Amino acid sequence: MKEELFVSGRNIPNIDPYLNIWHWEIPVYLFLGGLAAGIMFFAGYFYIMRKEKDMATTVKFAPFLVPFALVLGLLALFLDLKHQLYFWRLYTTIRLESPMSWGAWTLMFVTPLSMLWVASYMKEVFPKWDWKFKILEQFADLTIKYRKAMAWALMFLAVVLGVYTGILLSAFNARPLWNTSILGPLFLVSGMSTGLAAIIWMSKSKYERKVLSRIDLIFIGVELFLIIHMFMGFMAASEVQIEAAQLFLGGEFTVVFWVFIIILGLLFPATLEVLELRGFHIPIWIPSLLILIGGLLLRFVMVEAGQITRYLY
Amino acid sequence: MRYAMAIDTKKCVGCGDCVVACQTENNVPHGYCRDWIVENVAGSYPNVEIELRSERCNHCDNSPCVRCCPTGASHIIEGGIVKVTHNECIGCGACIQSCPYDARYSHPEGYVDKCTFCDHRLAKGQSTACVEVCPTSCLYFGDLEDPNSDVSKALKNRAWKVLAPEAGTKPQLYFLT
Numbered sequence A: 001m002k003e004e005l006f007v008s009g010r011n012i013p014n015i016d017p018y019l020n021i022w023h024w025e026i027p028v029y030l031f032l033g034g035l036a037a038g039i040m041f042f043a044g045y046f047y048i049m050r051k052e053k054d055m056a057t058t059v060k061f062a063p064f065l066v067p068f069a070l071v072l073g074l075l076a077l078f079l080d081l082k083h084q085l086y087f088w089r090l091y092t093t094i095r096l097e098s099p100m101s102w103g104a105w106t107l108m109f110v111t112p113l114s115m116l117w118v119a120s121y122m123k124e125v126f127p128k129w130d131w132k133f134k135i136l137e138q139f140a141d142l143t144i145k146y147r148k149a150m151a152w153a154l155m156f157l158a159v160v161l162g163v164y165t166g167i168l169l170s171a172f173n174a175r176p177l178w179n180t181s182i183l184g185p186l187f188l189v190s191g192m193s194t195g196l197a198a199i200i201w202m203s204k205s206k207y208e209r210k211v212l213s214r215i216d217l218i219f220i221g222v223e224l225f226l227i228i229h230m231f232m233g234f235m236a237a238s239e240v241q242i243e244a245a246q247l248f249l250g251g252e253f254t255v256v257f258w259v260f261i262i263i264l265g266l267l268f269p270a271t272l273e274v275l276e277l278r279g280f281h282i283p284i285w286i287p288s289l290l291i292l293i294g295g296l297l298l299r300f301v302m303v304e305a306g307q308i309t310r311y312l313y
Numbered sequence B: 001m002r003y004a005m006a007i008d009t010k011k012c013v014g015c016g017d018c019v020v021a022c023q024t025e026n027n028v029p030h031g032y033c034r035d036w037i038v039e040n041v042a043g044s045y046p047n048v049e050i051e052l053r054s055e056r057c058n059h060c061d062n063s064p065c066v067r068c069c070p071t072g073a074s075h076i077i078e079g080g081i082v083k084v085t086h087n088e089c090i091g092c093g094a095c096i097q098s099c100p101y102d103a104r105y106s107h108p109e110g111y112v113d114k115c116t117f118c119d120h121r122l123a124k125g126q127s128t129a130c131v132e133v134c135p136t137s138c139l140y141f142g143d144l145e146d147p148n149s150d151v152s153k154a155l156k157n158r159a160w161k162v163l164a165p166e167a168g169t170k171p172q173l174y175f176l177t
């Protein structure tokens, strides 16, 4: 039967004809959060594995990006708020039921921790660095002493942060495209992969790049596996989710998703990484850049498309 | 106490008086609204059926908008009414994303706004602005726990449905069919 809905007396900005209340800020925030989580995780991991020397970029240099990524991410989140004067309200309550709330708190712990980690390597990375004040100097020495504890905390919080970037969306039952618990692991894995891509790009050591490329290939494989499962789940679910999946299977997001995210953002860079491991000479920035752009696009597409999907009644 | 509303889709003519009454009563900014009319046209000519519905926030029993609010600005008051405290809202938009009925909007001043079931009028013993103004008297409002309230009586004698029950929010607008 043919059925049509008309809504009269209503044309609210950003809500009608379809929801568009989150713009570029949220995907950028999610991307930077995932990137930071990826770098933090591997910095912690290789420190604990005592690979500080062989994997110098991973442990010492790349983490310098993290505080910047997190602060920029928080700034993007702040720009998204429409009632900015009341921003501080986020930090006067803890509401565990609200992913927005515990995510904001996670960032409150992660950002200072990443700065402490960077502080502990300041002298090593910049030999001419001078802390200026005695007390700062002593403090930096203290951070060096507690590196191991920090490494564990980095790894743990990196996973929380990475999963959170997906759960922020998957907690919304009203948007069928987001309402799948696979989004948490998917965004975590994709974040790890973008983090690895950034480190590989920065690294000058052949050995380090080789180790990281191997790990990255595993993560890309898992990411593809999760994406396929996501669609299988949608196709086997209720009508609203089947419709959500249609946006990517013939609908308006088909080309960006399959060509730009899956092929150019995952399959092609993975092939390049395999070729590089086999001894072909590939400029390392190409696969890295493609993976980073693919990760950013994935978040843009998910946020944009998710807002279109809804319960029809 | 559990406030709810019943809407008689057979009596509603889609005049939009409830929309205007709400905008006036609650100072809703130009171009926005807290309630609206949906015309649901089904079938093809000559067998066409039309259903008219005056819709607003469902003041859901299991309200995702309250759960996802990071500041507690979205909250539930006496009688199950879902409200937003304007100066606690940071305008993050999470509650707008979480509502399956798109019943909330971002007020030009930054905070999120929506239907309040005219709780300021209820406190004075009056009914909601939309109910009082409806020329066909097709809106029934009251306490579901009181068997003699307008809404309880309307639901007793008629068949009804709620919108998108599969979204799981336990909505409290009942559409008489």
Ligand code: SF4
Residues within 6 Å of the ligand: B056, B057, B058, B059, B060, B063, B064, B065, B066, B082, B098, B099, B100, B101, B102, B103, B104, B114, B169
């Ligand atoms: S209709 Fe929407 S805004 Fe109203 S209580 Fe339900 S979920 Fe919340």
Ligand code: SF4
Residues within 6 Å of the ligand: B068, B069, B070, B071, B072, B073, B074, B084, B088, B089, B090, B091, B092, B093, B094, B095, B096, B111, B112
């Ligand atoms: S926009 Fe306001 S009311 Fe809605 S979830 Fe955010 S803080 Fe709460």
